[in-house]
Amino acid sequence: MALLTPEDLEDLLNKLNMNNNIIKEATGMDIAQICEAVYGTTPDSRKVGIVPITSGNGIIGNFSSSLLAITEYFGLEGFITEHPDITGYHQAVANGADIILMADDHIFVAHNLRNGKIATNHVCTGVIYSEIASRYKHTDSKDVLVIGLGRVGYAGASHLVEKGFNVYACDPNTDFMNKAIEELGVKAFDIESPRKFSMVFEATPNANTISEGMIAERCLVSTPGIPCALPDELVEKYDIDLVMEPLVIGVAAMLYSVL
Ligand code: 2YH
Incomplete structure (x- = not known):
């Protein structure tokens, strides 16, 4: 962590x-x-x-x-x-x-x-950042992508499932992935068959976890992760609303x- x-x-x-x-x-x-x-x-x-x-x-x-x-x-x-x-x-x-x-x-x-x-902090951070992503007003979709299924990501994925969202998730850790599929019913996001999301909740401690194949034009990325999950050039190219802040939220x- x-x-x-x-x-x-x-x-x-x-x-x-x-x-x-x-x-x-x-x-x-x-x-x-x-x-x-x-x-x-x-x-x-x-x-x-x-x-x-x-x-x-x-x-x-x-x-x-x-x-x-x-x-x-x-x-x-x-x-x-x-x-x-x-x-x-x-x-x-x-x-x-x-x-x-x-x-x-x-x-x-x-x-x-x-x-x-x-x-x-990990549960509240997951809940509030995923809640922010889920309230994006520039989309009618109920599909949301969760990147990272550690303590923060799992809490956020769970919150989104409870809210009735269609949750896709990815994590390189197969134990984390299987747990979220079995316990929460999330769908595995497959980078090989990409789809584009308007709402992304990112919860990893890694940079550049978000790639072009995952995001729609004009989307909301909500992330407490440090460093930033998004390469700078994508923020401008895709007109991304980026919520990212280290502690206060x-x-x-x-x-x-x-x-
Ligand atoms: O930053 C942290 C850990 N990553 C835990 C956060 C859980 N999401 N802890 C802060 C440690 C503060 C220190 N002990 C102090 O100044 O009191």
Whole structure:
């Protein structure tokens, strides 16, 4: 799994505003409205305690401060604990946090201590990016392509199947592919017999996973993947609406999902 770098997190709210404009134009809703529609919640006076975690590769520069900025952007109050890890967790609870945000190298959680709801970044990211793809207003098709069936891709594919979309998927890992076919009923996308999609949800940590054979003229590509799945020249050539952002959209979904 890709670890975020401090550079990924620079200028985050600016990147969010740019993506929000694309999302609004492509779906008719902004990210907060899409989160409200998916989770049926609205931000209230909850207080979010952000706990830096030192295990594994350690603290990522800009990570906790980015979470605080995101929390405040979506109308919640937040604070970063002075200490990391268990001491920080204790501090967050002692200082009245309603929701805890914390991440190690494997999992990133939001836990609402008042109502018991817990959300993971990988599931929420899969759900929200696939939801964005599924709301593309410049198509009547119900066909959507999912590229990558790891934790994020599987969650998104599952969400799209539940929403009644016709889900095609691809992943070089045959175990992942078979699991998604058996458990979700997705169809295998075969690069040898390509078809063109207006809605693509991409969830891999690799560049250039999207090729010309997969995309229709004027399509929406929604991807949390770093680096970008699309070669630059295809974005212009196919007039692609590209939603791609490293952290904010997934964290917004986590917060809304535990409210
Ligand atoms: O970026 C990550 C991992 N890829 C998990 C994300 C799950 N989708 N973790 C962030 C680690 C943050 C660090 N421990 C800190 O600064 O607290």
